Amino acid sequence: MDDASRTELPLLPVACTLGVTDGAAQLQRWRQLGERSLTHRVRQDQELLLVYRSDDATRAELEYLVExxxxxxxxxxxxxxxxxxxxxxxxxSAAELDTLDLR
Incomplete structure (x- = not known):
């Protein structure tokens, strides 16, 4: 695989235990949840706070993703x-939080 095709794949942190396919699906679910329900995002040095609308569907999806x-x-x-x-x-840590691509 050449360098150009590598950049088209979702990038997962080295410590992530999901394979490329499962990781890409997980990232897609995070993005869909964010588009649908994310209301606020705050990044501090050692914490990322994501606030979502509170409804049953959002709660179920968020609990699944976090698990x-x-x-x-x-x-x-x-x-x-x-x-x-x-x-x-x-x-x-700040470096660990930098590995996330959650929106």
């Missing part, structure tokens, strides 16, 4: 709270 992430990206701390929306707190 997958807790396995494949166990180097990060994933916590969901419900307070004025669904609040996803992702904590780790």
């Amino acid at each position: 997958v992430e807790r396995t494949c990206c166990a180097f990060l701390d994933w916590q969901i709270e419900e307070d004025d929306g669904l609040r996803l707190h992702i904590r780790g």
